[in-house]
Every structure is written in structure tokens, then in C-alpha cells.
Amino acid sequence: MFETALTSSDLLFLAQGAGMTLIVTAIAVILGTILGVVFGIFRFQVGPWWAAPVTFVLDIFRSIPLLIQLVLVNAFLGMVLRISLSGFTVACMVLTLYTSAYCAEIVRGAVEAVPNTTRRAARSLGLTWRQDMSYIVLPLATRVALPSWIGLALGVMKDSALVYIVQVTELLKSTQILITRLQEPLFLLLICGAFYFIISFPIARFGGYLEKRWSND
Amino acid sequence: MIEIENVRKSFGSLEVLKGIDLTVNKGEVLTIIGGSGSGKSTLLTCINGLEPINSGRIVVDGTEVHAKSTDLNKLRRKLGIVFQQWNAFPHLTVLENVMLAPRKVLGLSKAEAEAIAVKQLTHVGLADKLGVYPSRLSGGQQQRMAIARALAMSPDYMLFDEVTSALDPQLVGEVLDTLRMLASEGMTMICVTHEMKFAREVSDRVAFFSKGVMAEIGVPQQIFEAPRNPETAAFVKLTQA
Ligand SMILES: Nc1ncnc2c1ncn2[C@@H]1O[C@H](COP(=O)(O)OP(=O)(O)OP(=O)(O)O)[C@@H](O)[C@H]1O
Ligand SMILES: [Mg+2]
Numbered sequence: 455m456f457e458t459a460l461t462s463s464d465l466l467f468l469a470q471g472a473g474m475t476l477i478v479t480a481i482a483v484i485l486g487t488i489l490g491v492v493f494g495i496f497r498f499q500v501g502p503w504w505a506a507p508v509t510f511v512l513d514i515f516r517s518i519p520l521l522i523q524l525v526l527v528n529a530f531l532g533m534v535l536r537i538s539l540s541g542f543t544v545a546c547m548v549l550t551l552y553t554s555a556y557c558a559e560i561v562r563g564a565v566e567a568v569p570n571t572t573r574r575a576a577r578s579l580g581l582t583w584r585q586d587m588s589y590i591v592l593p594l595a596t597r598v599a600l601p602s603w604i605g606l607a608l609g610v611m612k613d614s615a616l617v618y619i620v621q622v623t624e625l626l627k628s629t630q631i632l633i634t635r636l637q638e639p640l641f642l643l644l645i646c647g648a649f650y651f652i653i654s655f656p657i658a659r660f661g662g663y664l665e666k667r668w669s670n671d
Numbered sequence: 672m673i674e675i676e677n678v679r680k681s682f683g684s685l686e687v688l689k690g691i692d693l694t695v696n697k698g699e700v701l702t703i704i705g706g707s708g709s710g711k712s713t714l715l716t717c718i719n720g721l722e723p724i725n726s727g728r729i730v731v732d733g734t735e736v737h738a739k740s741t742d743l744n745k746l747r748r749k750l751g752i753v754f755q756q757w758n759a760f761p762h763l764t765v766l767e768n769v770m771l772a773p774r775k776v777l778g779l780s781k782a783e784a785e786a787i788a789v790k791q792l793t794h795v796g797l798a799d800k801l802g803v804y805p806s807r808l809s810g811g812q813q814q815r816m817a818i819a820r821a822l823a824m825s826p827d828y829m830l831f832d833e834v835t836s837a838l839d840p841q842l843v844g845e846v847l848d849t850l851r852m853l854a855s856e857g858m859t860m861i862c863v864t865h866e867m868k869f870a871r872e873v874s875d876r877v878a879f880f881s882k883g884v885m886a887e888i889g890v891p892q893q894i895f896e897a898p899r900n901p902e903t904a905a906f907v908k909l910t911q912a
Contacts, residue, residue: 571757575817578719579772579824580747589771593762668762 459636465645471628472649478542478624479611479653482549486610487603489550490557495587497558498565515555521616524548528620545617553610560602564595597668604661608654625649672696673718673828673861678727680710680717687713689883690727695828695861700854702862702870705880706906711863712755714880715830718861719743719750732827748776751821752830756837758817759805765792766801769820777824784823791819795849811842815849822853829853831862867910871895879903 493512497505515523528544531537539547568591576586618627629646633639673695680688687710695701703711716722718729720736720743729736734746760768769788773779779787792798795815805813814834821829831850835843847869854860854873864870870877871891878888879900887900895911898904 569757571754572760574716574721575752575754575758576760578721578747578750578752579820580744580776581772582744585775589775590760594760597762 458638458641460632460638460641460645464632464636468625468628468632468645468649471623471625472653474623474628475611475614475625475650476653478545478549478614478617478622479607481546482553482610482614483607485546485550486553487557489554491561491592493554493558494561495565497562512555512558515551516559520548520552520613521619523552524616524619541617541620541622544620545614545622549610549614549617552613553606556606556609557603560599560606561595563602564599565591567598568594600661600665600668604658607657611654611657612650672730672732673859674728674730675714675718676728676730678714678717678729679725680713680722681725687883688717688724691885693878693885693888695859697827697859698857699875700858700860700862700873701876701878702864702874703878703880704864704867704870704906704910705878705886706882708882709880710883711880712832715752715832715861715863718830719747719752744776748824749827750830751818751824751826751828753814753817753821753832753834755833756810758820759808759813761805764802764804765797765808765816768805768816769823772820773823787823788819791822792816794822794852795819796845809842810838811845814838814846818846818849818853828859828861831860831864833863833865836865865910867895867907879906881906 493508497509502509524545527548528541531539531544572590572594573586576590577583581589614624615626617624618630623631625646629642633642636642673693675691675693678688678691679686691710691714693701703714705711713722717724718731718736720741724737731746731749734741736743736746760771763771766785766788769792770781770784773784773787774781777784789798789801792801795818797812797815797819800808800812800816805816808816818829818834834850835846838846843866847866850860850862850869851873862870862874874891876888877891877894879886879894879898879902881900881902887894887898887903889899893899894903895907898907
């Protein structure tokens with residue numbers, strides 16, 4: 455049989471790390487999606503020219519590696535603005551903006567994919583811009599965006615491992631701590647991977663379920 | 672009454688409507704014929720304010736469509752419009768498609784909206800398709816659904832933009848029959864169409880558009896048998912050949 459020095463309190467420690475991963479991811483995905491929808495619709499609505507400043511900022515968040523963003527934002531807040539925020543807050547902020555930058559792109563593409571004629575049909579029935587958005591455009595765009603959005607959510611969960619750099623002990627960091635102590639890297643990484651899988655599997659399945667349901671339309 | 676006075680409309684540097692004057696009376700069926708790109712669709716989208724105009728004015732029952740003070744969403748309740756294609760809201764069932772505007776725009780209760788929707792869908796022969804999604808309908812059924820959806824708002828005018836031209840030939844008849852039915856019920860209609868036989872049968876007047884100008888307007892018999900404008904004559908001859 456397999457010998458391990460892993461105790462139940464170590465397992466609890468890992469579970470806490472997984473919990474941290476889940477919380478940071480959930481906050482980033484939820485807030486990032488809300489912001490992403492706003493930015494995405496804004497970019498679509500005002501056209502490329504007026505949206506240029508927003509697009510530029512979002513492009514920065516999409517193109518600079520997350521690790522660097524975390525370090526720079528943390529340093530900027532602490533050393534330049536002299537605001538002391540917890541690593542957790544900084545991690546959530548940066549990851550939220552990072553998510554929103556990708557989400558905005560997904561939303562813009564999905565809104566553009568709604569045929570103009572369908573929107574004209576809605577407006578000619580007397581629906582206002584808001585009603586057209588809420589009852590026609592967003593439901594249709596959601597169907598288009600869903601697969602990419604699920605991919606984004608899963609990606610953010612994995613990328614959230616990088617928040618250890620601002621002293622947030624999430625799943626991967628907890629695993630590393632145990633590896634250093636117990637010297638059982640393969641076994642611990644296996645457990646760590648299993649935790650990641652347990653978190654992502656329901657998200658992926660839920661996405662698959664929605665896609666299937668909507669394909670009946 | 673729809674009064675169109677000297678309406679000009681450009682897309683960029685391209686002038687698509689070059690001074691259109693036209694009055695459509697209550698209860699009248701007007702069909703618009705003309706070559707591709709002559710501005711027919713553009714005129715319809717200007718009438719319900721989907722497109723701005725450059726000069727002139729369009730007045731619907733005393734309300735100037737393009738005046739700043741006009742509440743377009745309110746005005747559009749009077750004007751039903753059905754386009755060539757992609758009219759359906761694909762994520763809603765047939766019943767929900769028709770109920771949406773009565774509920775959200777007119778503020779009716781679910782039960783009231785449903786009663787109206789069922790009535791209009793029955794009227795166009797879709798009573799057995801209420802719970803079906805539009806993707807399961809034929810093109811002809813989709814167009815009839817779009818007509819029912821517009822009628823559910825109890826419009827005073829109906830605008831049809833080549834509602835049969837994206838359909839397979841065997842489906843054209845059922846949609847034209849629906850339009851005939853509306854005409855016989857006294858609905859005021861403007862129909863842009865390529866169906867000359869239909870235009871001839873149902874219209875009170877036929878307008879011929881050419882390159883952004885209304886080249887000729889008259890009763891069907893005159894337009895089709897004794898056109899005064901040589902372009903009308905050529906067009907009529909071509910489409911009847
Ligand atoms: N949104 C738009 N932007 C730029 N040009 C447009 C737009 N809509 C129409 N046009 C142009 O305006 C002209 C008139 O178009 P319109 O659709 O009114 O013609 P039509 O008479 O309906 O033709 P068809 O029989 O092909 O439908 C065409 O040259 C067309 O390319
Ligand atoms: Mg047209």
C-alpha cells in the first residue's frame with residue numbers, strides 16, 4: 455500500500471486553499487462579467503472610434519502577463535498611492551479587471567452577432583433600446599457567448615494560481631507549502647489537480663447543459 | 672393618413688430618396704414596385720423612423736415622424752412592419768414572439784397578451800404552432816408569425832417589405848393569401864413587392880420607384896396596361912415577360 459505523511463489537517467489546509475481559489479475566482483468572474491458586459495456593450499454601441507480609450511485600457515489588461523499586473527498594481531497601490539490593501543483585495547481587483555477585459559471582447563463579438571434585422575424587428579414593434587437589449591439582444595448574445603465565457607471562467611480559475619505573488623495562499627500555493635514540508639510532490643500535485651477538477655467540472659457541465667438546452671430553439 | 676412630403680434621404684454621398692411625395696389614405700392598399708436599389712425599403716424604414724431623413728417630412732396621423740419631440744416608440748405601435756427575412760426572435764416560442772410587444776410595450780397582463788397573441792396567430796393559421804420555436808417553422812410560417820406579431824399591436828398601418836421574396840415558390844402563396852385577407856379586412860397597407868399579379872389584384876394604387884424617384888403612381892390597371900412613364904413600361908414589360 456501507499457505510504458504518506460499527509461494528515462487530515464494537511465488535507466484541510468489544502469481544502470482551505472481550494473476554497474480561496476474558488477472565492478477569488480468567483481469574485482473575479484462575477485464582477486468581471488458584469489464589468490465586461492458593460493464595457494462590451496459600450497464598445498459596440500459607441501463604435502470603435504469613441505471606444506478607443508476603453509479598448510486601449512482593456513488591451514493592456516489582456517496583453518500583459520497576469521503575474522506582472524499583480525506585482526505592478528500591488529506596488530503602485532502600496533508605494534505610489536500609499537493605500538494599504540490586503541493581498542486578497544488586490545488579487546480580486548486585478549483578476550476582475552483581467553476577466554472583464556476578455557469578457558468585454560466576448561460580449562462585443564456576441565452582440566455584433568445578433569442580426570441587425572432582428573433588432574430592427576424589435577425596435578419596429580415599439581420596444582425601446584433597453585427593452586431590445588434585455589429581451590432580444592442579451593438573450594441571443596448569451597447563447598453565442600456561452601462557450602467562450604465558460605472557457606474564460608475556467609481559464610481565470612487556473613490563472614488565479616498566480617495570486618500567490620501578492621501573498622494569497624490559494625490552492626497551488628498551499629500545495630507547494632506541503633510539498634516543501636512533506637517531500638511528496640507527485641502525490642500532492644495529484645490531489646491538487648483533483649481539487650481543480652472538482653471545481654471546474656460542474657462549471658463545464660453546466661455550460662454543456664445550457665448549450666444543449668438552447669440548441670433546441 | 673400617411674403624408675410624405677418631398678422626402679430626401681442619403682446614405683453618405685449616395686442619395687437614395689430624391690424628393691418623394693406620396694399620401695396614403697386610411698383603408699388604402701398601396702403597393703410599391705421598382706428595380707433593386709430604387710429606395711423602396713429605405714422609404715419604409717423612414718416611415719417608421721428607423722432611418723432619419725435629410726429633408727422633407729413624413730406625417731403619420733398628424734404626427735411628424737422625424738420631429739425631435741416625437742416619441743418614436745409610441746408612434747411605432749401604429750405602424751406594423753414586416754421585413755423580407757430574419758423577423759423571428761429565435762430564442763422565443765411562436766407564442767412568446769407575439770406576446771412580447773403587447774406585454775412590454777403596451778404593458779398588458781400575461782393573460783391579456785396571450786389572448787391577443789392566440790387570436791392573431793389563429794388568424795394567420797398558426798394556432799397549432801404556439802409552443803414551437805421559429806427554427807422549426809417553414810419560411811412561410813415564419814413570415815405569417817411576423818405578421819401576427821405586428822397585428823398583435825393593433826396597428827393602424829401595416830408596411831410589408833418584400834415579405835415573400837426570400838421564400839421558396841411553393842410558400843409564397845400562403846403569405847400572399849394572408850396579405851389578401853388583411854386587405855379585404857380594410858387594413859391600410861403599403862406593400863413593397865415583386866409579385867406583380869398580387870400587386871395588380873389587391874392594390875388601390877401602385878407606385879413605381881426608379882433610382883430614388885417615384886416615377887409614376889396610378890391605379891393598377893393604368894400602371895400595368897397603360898404606363899405613361901417609359902421606365903415603368905420597360906419594368907412592367909420585363910416583369911411580365
Ligand atoms: N444602411 C445603408 N447604408 C448604406 N447604404 C444603404 C443602406 N441601406 C440601403 N442602402 C443603399 O441605398 C440604396 C437603396 O436601397 P433600398 O434597400 O432602399 O432599395 P430597394 O428599392 O429596397 O431595393 P431591393 O429591391 O433590392 O430591396 C441601395 O443602393 C443601397 O445599397
Ligand atoms: Mg428592399
